[in-house]
Every structure is written in C-alpha cells, then in structure tokens.
Amino acid sequence: MxxxxxxxxxxxxxxxxxxxxxxxxxxxxxxxxxxxxxxxxxxxxxxxxxxxxxxxxxxxxxxxxxxxxxxxxxxxxxxxxxxVSDMKKVWLNSEQEMAIVQTDIQVGPLVKKLAKVGYMVPFGDSPTVGIGGITMGGGMGLLQRSIGLISDHLIELEMVEANGIVLNANKNNNSDLLWATRGGGGGNFGINTEYCFKVHRAPTEATVFEIIWPWNQLEKVFKAWQKWAPFVDNRLGSILEIFSENNGLIHATGLFLGSKTKLSSLLEPLISVGAPTKVFIQELSYTNVVEYLIPNEPITRRSEQNYKISSAWPTRLFPDEAIKIMRSFLEESTGTESSFFFLNCGGAVNRISPEATAFFWRYPKFYLEWNTTWTQDSDASRNLALVSRTRQQLSPFVEGAYVNSPDQNIINFGPDYYGTNFERLQSIKAKYDPENVFHFPQSIPPKF
CATH class of the missing domain: 3.30.43.10 (Uridine Diphospho-n-acetylenolpyruvylglucosamine Reductase, domain 2)
Known part of the structure; x- marks a missing residue:
C-alpha cells in the first residue's frame, strides 16, 4: 500500500x-x-x-x-x-493493594489469579469478557453493592491516542481522560493497553446461592425479587434471570460476603415464594466462590446462537403493566436462551455521585436487559423487531441504557448511555481525538 x-x-x-x-x-x-x-x-x-x-x-x-x-x-x-487479546499479563503490588493489568486478560482468569493470593476485584457474569471493554463501560456484577463497579477501581491507564502517542492517565495527569474511561464506553478515545486497579483483601469465606422456580410462577417470583433485592443487605448481590416460556426456567443466583446462616435468613422472602424446585446455599472459600460463579470456559467459546440485546434502568419498581410486557416478550421469543435479566443496584454503586465518573446510572433500583436468540437467518428480522418493540413498550417504566449492552436502535444514545455526562465526554473526545479517528456506530462525537 x-x-x-x-x-x-x-x-x-x-x-x-x-x-x-x-x-x-x-x-x-x-x-x-x-x-x-x-x-x-x-x-x-x-x-x-x-x-x-x-x-x-x-x-x-x-x-x-x-x-x-x-x-x-x-x-x-x-x-x-x-x-489486544495476546496482552494479558498481571502484576500485583500487594503493599499498595494494586494490580497492573494488560487490557485483554479476561475477567475469569484475572479474578481467579487474584483470589488465589487473597485479593478481590469486581467481576461480571461471564469469564471470557475482556477486562478492557467491561471496565470502559462501567463493569457491573454481583460485588457492585459491596465494593462498587469495576471502573470505580480503575486508578490509572495507558492509552495509545490517534497520533500514536502513548498517554498515561491518573488523578494527576490527564485526569479528564481517567474520568472518561471510568464508564465512557470502549474505543472512544484511543486504544487502552494497560490498567491499574485498586484491589481489596478477599474475605476468607463467602456464601453463594441458587434458586430455581417453574416458569408459571413468573409474576409472583419477579414481584418478590424486585421488592427484596434492591433493599437487602449491601453485601448481597443477586441476579434474576427469567428465560423464555419455551425454555421454562426462572433462575436466581447470588453472592453474599458473609455466613451461610446470615444469608439463609436474608433469603427467606425469596425462598418462601411459589414452589422452588431447587434451593442451594453454600458457604465456600473465596477462591471456590469465584470458581463456582464464573467457571472456566474455553477462551474462544462461541455462542451457537445469534443474540440481540437491549437494556435499561428502572428507577422505580415495575408495576403490573411492565410485568405483562415482560411476560409477552418471553412468550413470543422462542429462543431457548432468550431472557429477561435483572441485577440489583444500590449500596456502593450509589455512594459515588453520577458526575464523579463517566458512569452516570448510580441510582436505579436494578439493572435490566432483555435479549432474543435465534439460529436461522430467516428468524433475524422477527427477533430484532421484538427487542425493539419491547423497548418502546417499556419506555414509560425505565430510563436510559447500559453502554456495555449496546443497542443501535437507540437513536438518542448519548443521554441514554451517559445521562448528563454526555457533553463533558464530547469535550474530552474533542481534546484526545479531535479528528474522530476512533469512530463507529454510537461512538461519542467530538464537540468543540
């Protein structure tokens, strides 16, 4: 060339x-x-x-x-x-409780390496997600209520900007870039090559749980979960996933940084609802907790199904009308992996103000995403339309969206992903990438 x-x-x-x-x-x-x-x-x-x-x-x-x-x-x-997937080294500085991490170690291997030496960082629900991307969008997971988001733990980064210059950003240098990287979405400002995270001493033991109900108990289980999960002890993170009627599964999982006895009493409002077919509560060493929640997968594991996902933030509990919309989506979406997914918010997430980092959505009751799956190309348009229609139907009950679950049907994506932080992100984009070299669908446009 x-x-x-x-x-x-x-x-x-x-x-x-x-x-x-x-x-x-x-x-x-x-x-x-x-x-x-x-x-x-x-x-x-x-x-x-x-x-x-x-x-x-x-x-x-x-x-x-x-x-x-x-x-x-x-x-x-x-x-x-x-x-950057060949760049996956990790250096732990236990004296300063920091880990320096190249940006494509995957979440599973990173969390497990640190757990083995007695440290804890937040993690999401998949072991094969790269730390580079999940951090940039915020990084939610079962530990967010107890210790915060993954991005809240980012204290420094190395980034290559549009002219090929290597920059370091921390609270003293390029602090605006550090602010933007903590929730401002992947790939907007440059290509990140190294992160430095604050780490926490892991508890010696913690407790995991899993509850399964038959699908026909959808309404009563969801109502019990949403009434309980955002308000329960901050040391308890919980996911509720309701799969399609075709799949037939309602599944709650979670992690509690405390004893089995205490968790058993905290779970009472959930266990006593409907007729669970499985209730599993187990106290484990922290290394085994991590193995249980994010089991090893082949690095290149690929889904056999196509996924289309959208997301939103309920700032109040779902009324019956919203639950009806959820049910009709799950009846209509035939894919076995199609689901509504919920994660409780609160605790450490909202101890930081929405303007303190680029991650804006600090005050919702829980996080919500819905997805359809299909294997045949001929089913694509029907499934894409279903996700989009459900977004419109849910709009009176939710706000915004999560940039790590991007949905290109969202027209007003700036305020939806970043709330009132969008304008500041546009100015930071103009400073570090004025020619908009790093642009893609829904990337942050520079504003001078």
Missing amino acids: GSKIRLTGRIIYKGDPGYEQARQNWNPYVDTFPLVFVFAQSTKDVTNAIEWARKNNVPIRARSGRHALDKNLSMVKDGIVID
Whole structure:
C-alpha cells in the first residue's frame, strides 16, 4: 500500500491461515470480514497499527474479549482490527493493594489469579469478557453493592491516542481522560493497553446461592425479587434471570460476603415464594466462590446462537403493566436462551455521585436487559423487531441504557448511555481525538 510504516505483532490478512478463526466472535450476529487483524504483543504494535491505518485510510476497530453485542463495534468490514487479546499479563503490588493489568486478560482468569493470593476485584457474569471493554463501560456484577463497579477501581491507564502517542492517565495527569474511561464506553478515545486497579483483601469465606422456580410462577417470583433485592443487605448481590416460556426456567443466583446462616435468613422472602424446585446455599472459600460463579470456559467459546440485546434502568419498581410486557416478550421469543435479566443496584454503586465518573446510572433500583436468540437467518428480522418493540413498550417504566449492552436502535444514545455526562465526554473526545479517528456506530462525537 506504499506506506513506510509496517504492521508489527501477529498479523493475519484476509485469506491467511487462521483468518476464519480470527473473525469469529462470541455473538455470531456481529461477524464480518475485516481486511487485517493485528494481534498486538506490545504497546508499540498498537501504535504501529494506528499509524498504518491512518496512513492507508483504513477504518480502525479495537477488540479485547470478542464480546461486542452489536454490529460494527469491535470489527469492521475491510478495516483493521487491533486485537489486544495476546496482552494479558498481571502484576500485583500487594503493599499498595494494586494490580497492573494488560487490557485483554479476561475477567475469569484475572479474578481467579487474584483470589488465589487473597485479593478481590469486581467481576461480571461471564469469564471470557475482556477486562478492557467491561471496565470502559462501567463493569457491573454481583460485588457492585459491596465494593462498587469495576471502573470505580480503575486508578490509572495507558492509552495509545490517534497520533500514536502513548498517554498515561491518573488523578494527576490527564485526569479528564481517567474520568472518561471510568464508564465512557470502549474505543472512544484511543486504544487502552494497560490498567491499574485498586484491589481489596478477599474475605476468607463467602456464601453463594441458587434458586430455581417453574416458569408459571413468573409474576409472583419477579414481584418478590424486585421488592427484596434492591433493599437487602449491601453485601448481597443477586441476579434474576427469567428465560423464555419455551425454555421454562426462572433462575436466581447470588453472592453474599458473609455466613451461610446470615444469608439463609436474608433469603427467606425469596425462598418462601411459589414452589422452588431447587434451593442451594453454600458457604465456600473465596477462591471456590469465584470458581463456582464464573467457571472456566474455553477462551474462544462461541455462542451457537445469534443474540440481540437491549437494556435499561428502572428507577422505580415495575408495576403490573411492565410485568405483562415482560411476560409477552418471553412468550413470543422462542429462543431457548432468550431472557429477561435483572441485577440489583444500590449500596456502593450509589455512594459515588453520577458526575464523579463517566458512569452516570448510580441510582436505579436494578439493572435490566432483555435479549432474543435465534439460529436461522430467516428468524433475524422477527427477533430484532421484538427487542425493539419491547423497548418502546417499556419506555414509560425505565430510563436510559447500559453502554456495555449496546443497542443501535437507540437513536438518542448519548443521554441514554451517559445521562448528563454526555457533553463533558464530547469535550474530552474533542481534546484526545479531535479528528474522530476512533469512530463507529454510537461512538461519542467530538464537540468543540
């Protein structure tokens, strides 16, 4: 292409051996055909890739854990994908209770490594998500009520900006960039290569639970969960997942940083509802807690189904009308993995003000997402329409959306993802990427 700048790292062009494997993502719905993949081994490889792409006028995408949930976000047709998944080193500084982490160690391996040496950081519900992406959008999970979001623990980062310059951001240097990275969405400002996180001493033991009910108890189980979960002891994180009628499962799981005895009494309002077919409560060492909640998966595990997801924030409890909308979605969506997913908020999440970091949604009662799944291409449009229609129907009962569960049907995405932080994010974008080199659907546009 006539450029003096050479790509470095592990490079795979279209047509090379390994290309098909390189272009596969967790969600087949987002697959496309980039021109080239650069699997960076170092920060210098990232710099070279950005400079090469700009010189040759090739669109850029950053990829970490291959978990992008909508099209054209971590891969682009005929573009360059700068993939940091070979950069996964971790250094622990136990004296200062910090971990320095390259941006594609995946959440599972990172959390397990730290647990083995007695430390705890927040984690989400999938072991194979890259730490790079989940951190940028906020990073929710079962520990958020007790110790906060993943992004709340970010104290420094290394980023390659649009001119190939390596920047460090912390509270003293480029502090606006650190602010933006804590919830401002992946890939907007540059390509991150290293993070420094605050870590916590892990408890010696903690308690996990799992409850299953038959699907026909949907209304009473959901009402009991929403009345209980946002207000329960802050040391208790709980997920409720209600799958499609076709699947027939209602499933609550959770983690309590305390004893089995105490958790058993806290769970009483949930266990006593309906007729659970399974109630499991187990006190475990913290390392076993982590193994139980995020079991090992092959790094390249791929879903066999296409997923379309949308999300929102209920700031008040769901009335009957909203529960009816949920039920009709789950009756109509036939995919076995289609579901409504809820995670309780509160506690440490709302001890930080919405303006203190780019993550705005500090005060909802819980987080909500709904997704459909399908395997046949002929079913795609029906499922996409169902997700979109459900969003419109739920709009009186919810606000906004979560940038880590992106939905390109959201037109007014800036305020929906970032609330009143959107304008400040646009100014920071203008400072660090004035030419909008890092742009993709729903990326933050610069504002001067």
